[in-house]
Amino acid sequence: MSTPQPDDQRPDQLVLVGPVYLAGIGDTAAIYDSLDDTRGWGKAITDSGLCFTSPRHDVHVAYLPHSRDGGWKITRSHEPLGIPAWTATFSRYTPTEITAAFTDALATCLAAGHAHPWDFGPDQEIALPDDVLAEHGWRTDHTEMDISQYSPDGHAYFSRRDYDVPDHAELAGERRAMWTMYARVDGVNGERWHADFTSCTPLYLLTQTARAFSSTEPVQRIRSSIPQRNLPYVTTTPVPEPDSDRLKSAALARTPHTLPAIPAPATDTALPGPTPPVPFPRR
Template structure:
């Protein structure tokens, strides 16, 4: 009989805890070919995209809550932007951002509304508060500034802990990346446990890497058409 592991599944995502940072960093390196250049003697991770335009820094500084920083350099077509995630941001939420960021299909033709999945999930806008609030009143999504230059902020807080975690996206951050994060948060509050085979847990990251790496493989070429007899010319 195979060993099993009790797995706790917690939603909404904003209450899930920080999780395993490898869920983010390992696929970036192995599936999306981001290079690493950090000092192995320092508790810091630096990953850089193949085009050298984007860098992820994981800097576990107890005096700085913004452990995760993703920076995109300015290009001729788009200004630079920065996304930061505090230490207790769920790894799955950050992974939603990096998965969208490394999707080889690129951004959609029409920019999505990051608020749409939250409204569909029952998030509401209290009077005079100017933000979207989760049904449990713990998570808040703020949009500050003028359209096209606005700053987005996601914050979770309870009375016992004024701030559980916060994520901030500067105004030039592409909307489909923010929408990937809000989509990951658009779920309901449930807690349940299940027993799963231990290998399913042990190889979950490997399956994730394989699935993401498949996005970067070229589609197989169509087989050549068979050569038939040359048509006979008639007068």
């Protein structure tokens, strides 16, 4: 459903916008703040992007602007520098709050030092992403291939593959990942994003990400950074003065363009073509 927007908001105005999944990218620094602040994580800028490595070298968090989806990829191995046990990917337009929820939970799990922190997290919270979405009024739809939960406005969904595929094919991206988050307002045009999680991705990380994905709390954006096509479907409220000037200065100082400069790929290197969008399940 479209929501009429006020016409007196300036493009440079700091606003609170919801829902988060239609808010645009936001301040990408929040994605790796928790890694920078956690002792022992390494950071490197390479030709392919920005990479963070956990103290045990078994988890890698990478910003890959020249990759097929141009976003973030997280992998965890059973041993240092080993074959990945699971991967999570967030495409380039994923709102920062959603990606950051995953990396924050990941950093917390590793810092807690638990022997097996991967199922329910450091607090042993027994919650599933399905439960979180249901609490926020997302409806469930079952098909022969998927179990999907749709946002109340119909512009986002979280799906779980309901059939088996070989682990190696899933990890290599040859077959669909177990879980997918997806949002868009138009099936053909406009900004869209998706996040994919393979079968062994810890439930705690998925649940924390689902909390951010379905949150009803508005997030901060400069109004001009909200995708134009999404404006009729979001609610924006100006941040009250004098907070607006202070927060806007901080937001402008840390934009998606403030990530460390990544060397461009060689001109004779062919980049992968764009990935077809994740199909929106029939209702």
